[in-house]
Amino acid sequence: xxxxxxxxxxxxxxxxxxxxxxxxxxxxxxxxxxxxxxxxxxxxxxxxxxxxxxxxxxxxxxxxxxxxxxxxxxxxxxxxxxxxxxxxxxxxxxxxxxxxxxxxxxxxxxxxxxxxxxxxxxxxxxxxxxxxxxxxxxxxxxxxxxxxxxxxxxxxxxxxxxxxxxxxxxxxxxxxxxxxxxxxxxxxxxxxxx
Numbered sequence: 001x002x003x004x005x006x007x008x009x010x011x012x013x014x015x016x017x018x019x020x021x022x023x024x025x026x027x028x029x030x031x032x033x034x035x036x037x038x039x040x041x042x043x044x045x046x047x048x049x050x051x052x053x054x055x056x057x058x059x060x061x062x063x064x065x066x067x068x069x070x071x072x073x074x075x076x077x078x079x080x081x082x083x084x085x086x087x088x089x090x091x092x093x094x095x096x097x098x099x100x101x102x103x104x105x106x107x108x109x110x111x112x113x114x115x116x117x118x119x120x121x122x123x124x125x126x127x128x129x130x131x132x133x134x135x136x137x138x139x140x141x142x143x144x145x146x147x148x149x150x151x152x153x154x155x156x157x158x159x160x161x162x163x164x165x166x167x168x169x170x171x172x173x174x175x176x177x178x179x180x181x182x183x184x185x186x187x188x189x190x191x192x193x194x
Contacts, residue, residue, distance in 0.1 A: 002032040007075045014070065014078070024068060027078040028123040044135045045082035045113035047175045047183075048168055052085060052109070054184050055159065058191045062090040066107060069099050077126035081110040084129070087158055101127065109133065109158060121150045131158060133168075140168040 005013075010027040017025070026033045049065065056063045064086040072078045084107035086093045093104055106128045112119040114136040121143060124132050132143045132150065142165065143150040144157070156164050175183040 004030055005032050006030070010078055024080040024082075025070075025078070026080070026120065026123055028120060028126065029076060042113070043176060044172050045111050047172045047180055048111050048113075048133070048135060048140075049083040049085075050175075050180060050184055051168060051171050051187065052111075054187055055162070055191070056087065058188060061087065063087050064090045064093050064096075066093075066099060071099070071101060071106065071127050071129075073101065073126045077123040079123040079127065081107070081124075082113050083111040085109045085111075106130075111135070125149055131156060133164075135168065135172065138169050138173065140165050 005027070007027075010025075010032060013032065014025065053063065053065065066084045066086065068080045068082060069084065070078060070080050071084070086105075087108045089105045089108055093099070096104060108129075109131045110124060110129050111133045112135070114134055119132075119134050121132060125145065128145065130145050132145075133156075134141045134143065142153045142156050144153045154165060156162070171183055171187060174186070
């Protein structure tokens with residue numbers, strides 16, 4: 001972590017690092033954190049994103065995956081989620097290739113996999129992201145934005161009929177043990193039978 005950085009310093013670091021990098025950065029009120037993802041970190045959030053897309057496709061709902069796009073609230077926060085989605089607002093970002101949060105709403109869902117670091121929800125709150133999922137120690141925690149900040153919830157408003165805190169860890173482990181494509185085929189088969 002680096003403290004006492006200005007917003008301009010943060011912007012310059014992003015420019016210096018460039019687009020083709022493996023590290024992710026988070027900036028919140030003068031504090032910068034740079035993380036280099038490991039496979040232990042990357043696999044869970046990618047699997048979770050695949051599960052989200054599969055369920056949305058089964059439900060015939062629109063979505064847009066913006067991955068780890070840099071989200072900015074100038075002077076306050078900048079963050080690169082492991083994965084972020086537009087679901088309720090998917091139609092509002094069609095054609096978007098330069099995500100400016102003064103023109104577009106924040107993503108509806110951000111997903112983080114905490115292995116080597118711990119997600120700070122302050123930066124997400126500054127962005128106004130309504131729902132954040134954090135996968136840590138083979139558990140999924142769902143956080144919903146309220147007037148008092150984020151509160152932990154057992155149900156996702158995006159998928160109100162699904163026990164995601166149970167389902168997601170099972171799917172992640174199944175994908176790691178047996179393969180992601182097999183897990184997704186099994187998941188789709190299960191949903192079709194319901």
